[in-house]
Amino acid sequence: MMARLASGLVVSALIRRVNAAGGSAMVLARGEAEAGAILVLALDRGGDPRFFERGIGPDGLPALVRSGPADMADEAAVSSYWQRRRERDRDLWVIELDIAGAERFAAETMLSG
Known part of the structure; x- marks a missing residue:
């Protein structure tokens, strides 16, 4: 089994990537730094809200x-x-991403580690 990156590190990387791409990212609730689950609220220009989180996809592999x-x-x-x-x-991180393609940013960051 491969070790995953600490949740706090993943959240920090995700926020930096979204902000660097011209979007807005913020922590709505801070979770457990090492192993807290991460719930993402994705927006596109303040609208079209949707939630996703890391889980197991239909193929048995990690997916959003x-x-x-x-x-x-x-x-x-x-x-x-x-x-x-x-x-x-109480260990749950809640992150808001407001950028087009928020799922792509989250998948590239959350599923890689």
Whole structure:
């Protein structure tokens, strides 16, 4: 089994990459530095919210998996979703990325280590 990079390091790299590409990235909730799960809220110019996180894909390999409420058009539901997740898992990182192709940035950073 291959060791994964610490969550805090992955989050820092993801934020630097998105900011360097002209996007906006911020930590909404800081999780456990070594092994906390990472939930990403992706936006495109402040709209089209979607959540994803590292999981296991249908082929059994690490992949980004969509998650979140059914009604992503409701801002309150979006905010409530990640806050409820955070209440149940205090080690969870919640990251907001506002850039076109947010999934690509996250996959390249989160799945490589």
